[in-house]
Amino acid sequence: MKEHLHKISLFVKNLDNEVLSVVQTISTTKHVKKGEYLLRHDEVCRHSYWIEQGVLRKFYVHEGKEHTTELLFENDIAVSLASYSLQKPGREYIQAITEAVVSQTDFASFQTAKKVYPQLMELDLLMTEYHAVWLEKRLYEFHTLDATQRYKLLLQEHPHILHTVPLTYIASYLGISLETLSRIRAKI
Amino acid sequence: MKEHLHKISLFVKNLDNEVLSVVQTISTTKHVKKGEYLLRHDEVCRHSYWIEQGVLRKFYVHEGKEHTTELLFENDIAVSLASYSLQKPGREYIQAITEAVVSQTDFASFQTAKKVYPQLMELDLLMTEYHAVWLEKRLYEFHTLDATQRYKLLLQEHPHILHTVPLTYIASYLGISLETLSRIRAKI
DNA sequence: CGAGGCCTTGACCGCGGTCAATGCCCGTGG
DNA sequence: CCACGGGCATTGACCGCGGTCAAGGCCTCG
Numbered sequence: 001m002k003e004h005l006h007k008i009s010l011f012v013k014n015l016d017n018e019v020l021s022v023v024q025t026i027s028t029t030k031h032v033k034k035g036e037y038l039l040r041h042d043e044v045c046r047h048s049y050w051i052e053q054g055v056l057r058k059f060y061v062h063e064g065k066e067h068t069t070e071l072l073f074e075n076d077i078a079v080s081l082a083s084y085s086l087q088k089p090g091r092e093y094i095q096a097i098t099e100a101v102v103s104q105t106d107f108a109s110f111q112t113a114k115k116v117y118p119q120l121m122e123l124d125l126l127m128t129e130y131h132a133v134w135l136e137k138r139l140y141e142f143h144t145l146d147a148t149q150r151y152k153l154l155l156q157e158h159p160h161i162l163h164t165v166p167l168t169y170i171a172s173y174l175g176i177s178l179e180t181l182s183r184i185r186a187k188i
Numbered sequence: 189m190k191e192h193l194h195k196i197s198l199f200v201k202n203l204d205n206e207v208l209s210v211v212q213t214i215s216t217t218k219h220v221k222k223g224e225y226l227l228r229h230d231e232v233c234r235h236s237y238w239i240e241q242g243v244l245r246k247f248y249v250h251e252g253k254e255h256t257t258e259l260l261f262e263n264d265i266a267v268s269l270a271s272y273s274l275q276k277p278g279r280e281y282i283q284a285i286t287e288a289v290v291s292q293t294d295f296a297s298f299q300t301a302k303k304v305y306p307q308l309m310e311l312d313l314l315m316t317e318y319h320a321v322w323l324e325k326r327l328y329e330f331h332t333l334d335a336t337q338r339y340k341l342l343l344q345e346h347p348h349i350l351h352t353v354p355l356t357y358i359a360s361y362l363g364i365s366l367e368t369l370s371r372i373r374a375k376i
Numbered sequence: 377c378g379a380g381g382c383c384t385t386g387a388c389c390g391c392g393g394t395c396a397a398t399g400c401c402c403g404t405g406g
Numbered sequence: 407c408c409a410c411g412g413g414c415a416t417t418g419a420c421c422g423c424g425g426t427c428a429a430g431g432c433c434t435c436g
Binding site: 082085124128137143 | 251316
Binding site for chain 1: 391393
């Protein structure tokens with residue numbers, strides 16, 4: 001995963017200034033309050049959000065229960081791919097779990113820009129590949145690790161997570177109940 | 189998912205003839221025997237395989253046990269993304285579970301072609317988006333459906349699967365043991 | 377006819393879920 | 407300043423899905 005991110009940031013570093021400034025012009029900075037929603041169930045995801053500060057989560061609701069699919073930190077990009085890529089309503093919510101500052105890019109403008117600047121098309125491809133590999137990793141972890149191992153791994157990858165993300169969301173992200181997470185923590 | 193596939197096939201239909209013929213020249217047809225491997229653990233995935241005929245599976249081995257991550261049929265594309273996108277060794281195997289005919293495209297040649305023909309870059313993006321959305325769907329199903337529901341859904345989506353894919357692989361793909369699958373089938 | 381691959385069936389167990397009670401922290405108002 | 411209420415987390419009792427191990431059935435092919 002690290003290598004993938006490195007490849008992307010290298011690519012961004014080498015982007016033409018013209019391309020960079022185009023991206024600037026189609027993006028706007030947005031301040032988000034804790035608890036605020038950037039996307040709701042059944043809405044079309046018309047923006048991607050580059051997180052400058054703060055923490056977001058993505059989740060859906062199934063049988064009255066929230067399932068957190070992603071926890072997003074600085075420099076991550078928040079987007080509900082299924083909804084975004086086809087511009088049709090999706091099931092996911094995107095919510096700020098701390099105060100946050102995001103740079104929001106409009107889908108339609110970005111589509112247009114991609115046609116004009118193939119570099120942006122390539123960037124989009126790189127980021128989508130990254131996301132797909134990340135999803136494969138997540139599936140892999142669910143199939144090969146038990147709840148305790150997944151929790152330990154999460155702590156390793158995000159040492160500060162306990163300071164910013166409530167245990168409820170962490171449990172949900174790990175695919176376990178809050179009670180089970182509590183027992184795991186007591187046992188360690 | 190259907191809509192995504194439709195969007196892709198529409199895109200392919202509208203490709204310039206020049207682009208199509210370029211893709212032809214960097215692809216070669218390959219006949220694969222039942223049981224044969226197209227990719228092994230620790231190898232670099234240097235090709236993508238467009239399946240013209242037959243069935244493939246993708247899997248990895250963890251603690252001596254095979255985990256099937258994907259079952260691939262006609263018109264699917266087999267590629268081990270983590271290995272392919274960074275051209276580094278990966279954990280996945282790709283194996284034919286019936287006799288098969290695939291059109292194999294070389295990674296390096298395709299990279300070059302993408303730089304020359306932005307349409308191919310866009311096509312690659314569309315296919316990668318599709319794969320990512322598919323992965324999200326798979327995660328969703330694991331978190332919201334029990335083993336029986338997943339089995340029924342699989343039968344719905346691939347009515348002929350029982351004729352071509354051994355139950356061992358189906359169980360593995362569903363993330364359950366062969367015994368559990370057997371009990372589910374007895375119960376239905 | 378015998379051997380091996382594939383699947384089924386049975387007995388047992390453990391991880392993680394649910395429900396419910398309790399604990400703890402903190403902000404607000406009397 | 408303390409008391410109370412609400413949100414978040416912990417703990418306990420119990421249960422069920424799906425795993426494991428082991429035995430047995432059933433084809434197919436040599």
